[in-house]
Amino acid sequence: MSPIKVVIVDDEQPARSRLRELLQDCLTELPHVVAGEAANGVEGMRIVTDTGADVVLVDIHMPEMSGIEFARHLQVLEHPPAVIFVTAHDQYAVEAFEVNALDYLTKPVRAARLLAALKKAAKGARLARGVLESIDTAPRRHFSVAERGRVTLVPVSEVIYLRAELKYVTLRTRAREHLVEESLTQIEQEFGAVFVRVHRNCLVARRWIRGFERGAESENEVGWSVVLEGLDEKLPVSRRQWAQVKSIAG
Amino acid sequence: MQSIRQNHLPDALPDFRNLGVISRILLSVNALALLFALARSREVAEFAARATEIAVSLEPVLLVVLIVLYAGSVLLERLPYLQGLLAVFAVVLAATAALFPLQLQMGGGGDSRGLAWSLVCAAFVTGAVAWYFHLRNRAFSPAISEARLQALQARIRPHFLFNSLNAVLSLIRKDPKRAESALEDLAELFRTVMADNRQLIALREELSLCRQYLNLEQLRLGDRLRVDWRLDPAAEEALVPPMVLQPLVENAVYHGIEPGIAPGLIEVRIERRNDRLWLQLSNPYHEDYQHRQGNRMALANIRERLQLHFDVEASLNTRIADGRYEIGIAMPFRTSL
Numbered sequence: 001m002s003p004i005k006v007v008i009v010d011d012e013q014p015a016r017s018r019l020r021e022l023l024q025d026c027l028t029e030l031p032h033v034v035a036g037e038a039a040n041g042v043e044g045m046r047i048v049t050d051t052g053a054d055v056v057l058v059d060i061h062m063p064e065m066s067g068i069e070f071a072r073h074l075q076v077l078e079h080p081p082a083v084i085f086v087t088a089h090d091q092y093a094v095e096a097f098e099v100n101a102l103d104y105l106t107k108p109v110r111a112a113r114l115l116a117a118l119k120k121a122a123k124g125a126r127l128a129r130g131v132l133e134s135i136d137t138a139p140r141r142h143f144s145v146a147e148r149g150r151v152t153l154v155p156v157s158e159v160i161y162l163r164a165e166l167k168y169v170t171l172r173t174r175a176r177e178h179l180v181e182e183s184l185t186q187i188e189q190e191f192g193a194v195f196v197r198v199h200r201n202c203l204v205a206r207r208w209i210r211g212f213e214r215g216a217e218s219e220n221e222v223g224w225s226v227v228l229e230g231l232d233e234k235l236p237v238s239r240r241q242w243a244q245v246k247s248i249a250g
Numbered sequence: 251m252q253s254i255r256q257n258h259l260p261d262a263l264p265d266f267r268n269l270g271v272i273s274r275i276l277l278s279v280n281a282l283a284l285l286f287a288l289a290r291s292r293e294v295a296e297f298a299a300r301a302t303e304i305a306v307s308l309e310p311v312l313l314v315v316l317i318v319l320y321a322g323s324v325l326l327e328r329l330p331y332l333q334g335l336l337a338v339f340a341v342v343l344a345a346t347a348a349l350f351p352l353q354l355q356m357g358g359g360g361d362s363r364g365l366a367w368s369l370v371c372a373a374f375v376t377g378a379v380a381w382y383f384h385l386r387n388r389a390f391s392p393a394i395s396e397a398r399l400q401a402l403q404a405r406i407r408p409h410f411l412f413n414s415l416n417a418v419l420s421l422i423r424k425d426p427k428r429a430e431s432a433l434e435d436l437a438e439l440f441r442t443v444m445a446d447n448r449q450l451i452a453l454r455e456e457l458s459l460c461r462q463y464l465n466l467e468q469l470r471l472g473d474r475l476r477v478d479w480r481l482d483p484a485a486e487e488a489l490v491p492p493m494v495l496q497p498l499v500e501n502a503v504y505h506g507i508e509p510g511i512a513p514g515l516i517e518v519r520i521e522r523r524n525d526r527l528w529l530q531l532s533n534p535y536h537e538d539y540q541h542r543q544g545n546r547m548a549l550a551n552i553r554e555r556l557q558l559h560f561d562v563e564a565s566l567n568t569r570i571a572d573g574r575y576e577i578g579i580a581m582p583f584r585t586s587l
C-alpha cells in the first residue's frame with residue numbers, strides 16, 4: 001500500500017507546523033506523506049486537486065471560507081479526500097460532528113487522537129451526502145465549478161448573474177462564464193439576500209444592478225430590462241417578476 | 251449569612267465631584283423643600299409664596315455647600331465614614347449660619363423662628379440626604395461585587411485560550427525560549443483576569459495586559475495582525491476599571507483581524523484632555539462576519555462597569571465609518587481614589 005497523502009489547511013502558521021510535527025510522530029505507525037499545506041480554502045482546493053490528496057486536515061475557523069464550506073466544495077471532486085476537522089473551540093460544530101459521527105480533533109491536538117483519525121480516514125470512510133449542508137446552513141461564500149477535472153472556486157460576490165439554459169446554469173462574472181450543476185431554485189433559497197429573480201430563468205446579484213431601462217423586447221412585449229455594472233449585456237425582466245423587482249429599482 | 255454580609259461595602263461618603271452625585275443632591279434637596287412648602291400651605295397661592303421663600307434661603311446655602319464639598323472631597327474621602335459625615339454636617343451648618351444675615355437682607359428667611367429654625371431644617375435635610383446615599387450604597391454594593399463577577403464573565407474567550415496553547419506547543423521543539431515567554435504572558439494574563447477586579451487600576455497596568463494579550467495573538471496571526479499605539483504619556487497614571495480595554499482589543503482581533511486574509515490594522519489612541527480621559531479603538535469592519543457572537547455582551551459589560559464607577563460621567567460609543575469599527579470611551583481623569 002502506498003503511503004497516504006495528507007494536506008493541511010489552517011490559516012494559522014503555528015497550527016500548521018504543529019500538525020506537521022504530530023504527523024511526523026505518527027509516521028512509524030502509519031506511513032504517510034504531507035503533500036502540502038494551505039492557509040485558506042481556495043489555496044487548499046488547488047493543492048488537493050494538484051496532489052490528489054487522500055486525507056485533508058481542515059481547521060473550521062478560517063477567514064473567507066470556513067472549513068465546513070471548504071469540505072462541501074471538496075465533495076464536488078470525482079474522488080473527494082477524507083476530511084478530518086480540527087477546531088479550537090466551536091461548541092456548535094462539535095455537537096453537530098458528534099450527531100453525524102464525523103471525525104474531528106480539538107486543538108491542541110493529541111498525537112494519539114490524530115493517529116486514530118488518520119487510520120479511520122485511510123480506510124476510506126466517506127461523508128454522507130447532505131451532512132455538511134445540515135451542519136452549516138449559512139450561505140456559502142463561493143460557488144464550486146468543475147471544469148476539466150479541476151474545481152474552481154468563484155467568490156459569490158463576483159457573480160453578476162446566473163441564468164438557466166437547458167441542462168446547466170450559466171454563472172457570469174465580469175471576467176467570464178462558468179457552468180454550475182445547481183438549480184436556480186436552490187441557489188435562490190440559499191442566497192435570497194444576494195440575488196433577485198428577474199426572470200423565470202435568471203437571478204441577478206443586487207449589488208451589480210445599476211438600474212432599469214425600458215424598451216427591451218421579451219416574449220413579444222415591450223418591458224423592462226436590467227442594466228448591469230461592468231457588463232454591457234442587458235437582461236430582460238419578466239412581467240411577472242417586475243412587481244417584486246420594482247421595489248429595488250426604488 | 252456571614253458570606254452575604256461580606257459582599258456589602260462599608261458605608262462611604264459619595265464622591266462629591268461626580269456630576270451624578272451632585273445632581274442627585276440638588277434634586278433631592280429641592281424635592282424636600284417643595285414637599286415642605288406643600289405641607290405648610292393651605293392653598294395654591296400660598297404654596298407658590300412658601301416655595302419662593304424657602305428657595306431664597308435654601309439655594310445660596312446649597313450652592314455654597316456643594317462647592318465646599320467639591321473642593322474638599324479629597325480630604326473627606328480620607329476620613330472614616332462617621333467622621334466624614336460629621337464634617338459634612340459641620341459644613342452645612344456653618345454655611346447656613348454664615349449666610350443667614352444675607353437671607354435676612356434678601357427678605358427671605360422671614361420666618362420668625364430665626365437662625366435656630368434654619369439650622370434645624372438644614373440638619374434635617376442633610377440627615378435625609380445622607381440616609382438616601384446610605385440606602386443607595388447598600389442597594390448598589392451587591393452590584394459592585396456582581397461587577398467583579400461580570401468582569402470575569404467578560405473574560406478571555408476559550409477560542410483564544412486553546413488556540414494560544416496550540417501556538418505555544420508549536421514553539422516548544424523549535425524555539426523553546428519563545429515558548430517560555432509566551433507561557434509567561436499567558437499566565438500573567440490569566441492572573442489578571444482571575445484577580446479581584448473591584449478596584450480601579452492604573453491605565454498603565456491595563457495597557458501592559460493588552461500588550462501581553464496582543465503578543466500571544468501575534469504569535470498565531472503573524473503579519474495579519476498590526477497594531478498602532480498612540481499613547482499620551484500623561485494618561486498612563488489615570489485610574490480605570492480593570493479589563494476596560496483588554497476585552498475590546500480581544501474583540502478587535504476576533505471581529506476585525508481573524509475574518510480577513512489580508513493584514514488588518516488595530517488602532518489604539520489614548521489621550522488626556524484636561525480632566526477627561528479618552529480611549530479610542532478601531533479595527534477593520536467585516537460586514538459578513540457580524541453573526542459572530544460576543545461583541546455586544548462585552549460592550550454591555552464594560553458600559554455597566556463604567557457606570558458603576560463613574561455614574562453619568564463616563565460614556566461608551568461605537569460607530570462604523572470608512573470600513574472601520576470604532577469604539578470611543580470617555581471618563582473622568584483621576585489619579586487617586
